[in-house]
Amino acid sequence: MHHFAASNSNSSDVEFGKLKIDLEFLFLEFGGKEISFEYKDDYLLTPKEAEKELKISNATFSKYVGNSRYNAP
Numbered sequence: 043m044h045h046f047a048a049s050n051s052n053s054s055d056v057e058f059g060k061l062k063i064d065l066e067f068l069f070l071e072f073g074g075k076e077i078s079f080e081y082k083d084d085y086l087l088t089p090k091e092a093e094k095e096l097k098i099s100n101a102t103f104s105k106y107v108g109n110s111r112y113n114a115p
Contacts, residue, residue: 053061066077087095093103 069077089100089103093100096103098106
């Protein structure tokens with residue numbers, strides 16, 4: 043909720059992303075069972091684009107994605 047309280051209309055995409063994640067966790071903590079999202083293709087990054095934006099290697103990116111709690115079973 044910290045990100046929500048500190049947010050404003052001039053927030054960056056990163057701050058918006060942090061707020062979105064905080065709200066998702068809050069929803070799940072209050073008993074939400076499932077969250078699904080639909081994204082337009084131009085909103086998404088390829089793995090290579092994400093690596094470049096995050097300034098990380100392919101190995102680090104793959105490790106992060108492999109450990110992500112959001113991976114489908």
